[in-house]
Amino acid sequence: MGKKHPLLITFEGGEGAGKSTLIEHLVNRFEKLDYAVAKTREPGGTLLGEQVRNLLLHQDKYPIGSISEILLFLTSRAQQIKEIIKPHLDSGHIVLCDRYNDSTVAYQGIARGVGKKLTQDLCSLACNYLEPDLTFVLDLDPKEGLKRTKKMDKDWDRLESLDLSFHEQVRAAYQQLAKEQPQRIVLIDASQPAEAVINQCWQAIERRLLIQA
Ligand code: Z5A
Numbered sequence: 001m002g003k004k005h006p007l008l009i010t011f012e013g014g015e016g017a018g019k020s021t022l023i024e025h026l027v028n029r030f031e032k033l034d035y036a037v038a039k040t041r042e043p044g045g046t047l048l049g050e051q052v053r054n055l056l057l058h059q060d061k062y063p064i065g066s067i068s069e070i071l072l073f074l075t076s077r078a079q080q081i082k083e084i085i086k087p088h089l090d091s092g093h094i095v096l097c098d099r100y101n102d103s104t105v106a107y108q109g110i111a112r113g114v115g116k117k118l119t120q121d122l123c124s125l126a127c128n129y130l131e132p133d134l135t136f137v138l139d140l141d142p143k144e145g146l147k148r149t150k151k152m153d154k155d156w157d158r159l160e161s162l163d164l165s166f167h168e169q170v171r172a173a174y175q176q177l178a179k180e181q182p183q184r185i186v187l188i189d190a191s192q193p194a195e196a197v198i199n200q201c202w203q204a205i206e207r208r209l210l211i212q213a
Pocket of ligand 1: 013019022073105
């Protein structure tokens with residue numbers, strides 16, 4: 001199965017910041033070094049989670065209030081922890097997760113106004129207090145991020161179509177979280193070329209692997 005080294009690494013940031021690109025490259029690097037590695041995404045990852053993702057992101061046929069929205073994101077998370085993240089960590093995998101609790105705190109707790117503390121408490125309940133070992137926040141001007149996603153020609157989803165000030169609040173929320181938790185969160189300048197972003201994250205991971213070795 002490869003080298004065992006249970007570690008939960010999460011990737012955060014606004015739309016088009018480069019999380020998926022970064023995760024793909026990091027998976028390759030871990031595999032080349034023969035680490036057991038798994039990747040997943042939120043919302044999604046499980047059958048239930050993918051249904052929830054579809055309900056949340058691609059339907060504009062019904063209103064979703066902010067409390068319903070947060071509970072749907074957390075439904076996906078709770079199932080993901082049970083079916084994917086916890087079993088993979090238990091079997092020694094490095095798990096790379098595209099979005100996690102910090103997304104809920106930044107988008108719903110702060111930008112949507114549900115409340116930071118309440119959101120953090122709900123996240124703790126949903127993830128059964130499983131905190132990431134390391135989190136990368138890809139920091140990027142939302143105008144640039146949205147430009148990147150438009151270039152990808154993907155369906156414009158429900159949250160992406162919110163106005164720019166919402167995305168600016170999300171960015172500020174992430175910057176605030178990174179300041180508050182420097183031991184866990186590494187803020188990365190995502191306007192750099194992809195190769196530079198990947199190398200910077202890899203260096204932080206190597207430091208963490210050495211610490212835990
Ligand atoms: N959400 C929430 O509100 N609450 C929650 O609790 C959770 C999520 C878990 C998920 O959308 C939405 O759900 C998201 C937050 C909300 N909403 N919004 N709005 P998603 O999963 O569909 O999308 P995303 O997470 O925002 O990812 P994305 O838009 O697919 O972007 P990305 O993964 O960060 O970027 P990418 O796909 O790697 O790159 C985008 C493009 O840029 C692509 O063409 C790349 O080749 C290019 N790229 C990548 N890196 C670079 C660099 N460094 N320079 C130039 N170009 C680059």
